[in-house]
Amino acid sequence: MRLPTFCVSLCALAALSLLSRAEDYDVVVYGGTASGVIAAVQAKKMGKSVIVVSPDKHLGGLTSGGLGFTDTGNKGVIGGLSRDFYHRVWMHYDQAGAWNWQKKEEYGNKGQGTPAVDGENRTMWIFEPHVAEQIFEEYIKENQIPVVRDEWLDRAKGVKKEGAHIASITVLSGKTYGGKMFIDATYEGDLMATAGVNYTVGREAQSTYDEKWNGVQVGVLHHRHNFGAVKAPISAYVVPGDPKSGVVARVSTEPPGTYGAADKRVQAYCFRMCLTDVPENRIPFAKPEGYDPKQYELLARVYQAGWRETFQKFDPIPNHKTDTNNHGPFSTDDIGMNWDYPDASYERRREIIKEHETYQKGWLYFIANDPRVPQEVREQMQKWGLPKDEFKDSGGWSPQLYIREARRMVGSYVMTQNDLQKVRKTPESVGMGSYGIDSHNVQRYITPEGNVQNEGDIGVGLKAPYEIAYGSLVPKKGQADNLLVPVCASASHIAYGSIRMEPVFMILGESAATVAAMAIDAKSAVQDVPYAKLRERLLADGQVLEYKAPAKAAGKK
Template identity: 55%
Template structure:
């Protein structure tokens, strides 16, 4: 008993263990590892403090299908990582289950390879660490309490983990997906979607009318007793209004685990039925199948050796819509509950798709060839160690990356890396439509049309908050711009740039806000970072209706017959983009631009964005008014419009009666390419 008391006294009275380095990185994600490597290459000591037991973040947790956009925008250590992936798979011994020649994403003479198995990625991150003598502390979570982060004079001096360890540094990097260190240090941040009016955007906030992917395409009843609202809603649907288009909210795009499945029988294990399985969670899935939607509700992108990076797909899939709203700011205990809910849901989904009698035989048959990869995540029952936190906190700094940056309407003059992937948000909510059916909302996938610059000021806090912290993951960005930036190659690029600036700040004894950009740029370029937007990348210029003459009817105000899609891949365009017919269902689609005109004579013009894939003979018809010219016309949309702001003159009309309704109708009948409509302009002579 005395020995026990003495031992307990010794533990309680032991001083807190202290560790110090020039650069202390919280979060062993891909960005965190790369930041540590760069710090060491610049002659600085570095420590990685990782809350889990594994390095690499999502890159080593199933996210093997690299969403890269323009691969020429990926340089430095980030590209080195993918080059090491290529080197690994150049070795014939790396192909255990599949003939290398049959894997279409392996190219023996390529500079880099962009798809990979989770365990291969983790081994490369571990190699980075061991080669550079980086000290790593795993299973150490930040004490997020009031005294967890110590500051003096606007600088972080140290932080403590829940185990009692102290980590001191000259510079700090928050490389977590959640933004825990920046929040604990008192840095400004936001969670959720801004309204479009906050940063003058078009793709932020609620997006009911713009969506075209991952929707319920069949009429599915959301009520426990079909047709009876009083019976309550089935699981996964909320009973609140979804909000107005463009309106901000605190909701988050959904999370999921990026499962690594296998179709090699010798290397797969059956999907387990989880403890606490709740069949009622999948009522919408069953009803959607029964309503006729037989799409395969998974996206299993193939990795080497017969494995996958499995992503969400269609109306009801791996994204647990609505379960994650509280996650970024939740306590560790609350996060564990949220993660357990996600895991139980997703494991239950997989078991259901493979086994449940209400799942169509065609789906169960497709599922029968899949199981979890037996040689991945072997100490976690073949389940990924980390969930895909697509979006957590986002810092608010002196420069906020927005849709304008992605479209190159605004170009930062202090680039520390390039983004180029789609502005991509997964679904955010599942609600009841006015017609009484279930629908998803929030999925946006809009191309920026090329690479764009990410500002140095977006990865450092405001000067009056913290002067020695870098945030390369939860950087300063709007929700929709973050949807493009949030790609693992970009996080690694920004991690390297952050560590480079940290080393320069240490050498000159400066705050992070005072690092001379010319010196930073010189070193980044020397280390093969890609910083400049490639030549020929034009700005996606948005033209406001209010700046145009006459009466303008935008495509968002048009009436469409058939399924048209919204896009903004080619500019310039009026307002938020344009619609196209998908080069499908010729003769079945129309776009109707209608307005009411006062008496007088009008020129009528149509706006479109030209491209080589457009139709050369687009049928246009004018209805209403007394036409002084032929009421029917054809337009070659491969040719650049000859009028200002992307318009081409269609004809003219004379309006005699007051309040004359006039229409311009664009059809895809006989089209030999994409039919595109942006706006119609009525100019009084």
């Protein structure tokens, strides 16, 4: 039966009204990262209604996206729900059924500088991607937290503010979510930026915060992720030594900048690949669409010069799998191809992510098949492949690019190298970090001699764990009084290089949710929660806010 025209119009208006009507919650978490899930759980524990609005289909971000060889630093400062996550990993692998491709006793116990399994404290720090995702899904189910997936913030007009107060957010599908408090738990900081909060991208000058390791680091060669690790210089030119022949692929022709100066370049991204050498579970490396062997000319030259460290970061995780990370002068990091990512449109970001995927899959295929690669290296790479039982809806390839750094809030307090190295006292701790000061390379440039060099890689150890300030989670007063930012937190580039570890993001997610709940109860801005009361609650929930070195046993030095 055909409805009258006026009825159709009324029905359409009613449907539009329903679509745009806000769902209201105490806390709206934007981002389904590990930090976002933990924040939601803490909000629910504190009696608040909460929803996770996630651009991603899978929960857990990098923790479930391939980074199973956890960057922990000092595990003694990982508390609260973050430690509970790693306890749940331990419980999973304490079951015989968890070991389907390997016997538990054959696994070994290698972790990131410490044992993978801590039986005394019932925690495990190394795990398969699907195990992490399963644990995050269990958190959501246990706490009956609603999650909407594949919902993307409308970055043009999707944040409604009343003065400094965020009233609601609207996603591209038209759905609107109202809240008393908002938490931006994305790696990109899209909610923070759309809300008009101050942020920065790239490296500050050394002089900005009086930091030795910030700014352009020309001439500084840490780790072995540079061409100084190769026995002979590698020419930047198609015909070695001949500038007229053109520049080889993946080398910037821009000047690298002045040592210590600021720039807007961003440290490199990659996929943390999960690989396996179990034939029954292995998908061989295929030639990706758009593959061009010329993109790997530098790698061929590196091998020709005698470099043989390809497999040094095939870190073992359970069941004959790896968390494979960047290692060496020309590896999985797609150096210089992400500089516009932080502020880019969704469409442009998808292009960047696809470029990284094509590059990295091509890197694998090149090493496994190209005759310029030494035979022993080719044969070893051919033993590896993508796992059939991980990332099943994307062919064994992680859907999560490692966004090591994008936007960083310039908030009420900016964490710097001086906080990490205890040059100044950090106020009002809401959690701790301990990983070394770490940045991946930012650019690959041509030296005055015409050779290739990488720049930006930093690795500086810390003497002790450090406090992370309450003020680094909140915007400056007057910008947003009900927003917390635990991932794109307020920190300089070089301080963020340590803070940006997944256990720390979970710690800060829990603390952010605690602030949000207490601000709701006090009807206050997030900047005004009394720290004494906040500290009391964080400690009661098992968070670690200061570090005390364990006493040495009698008779031992």
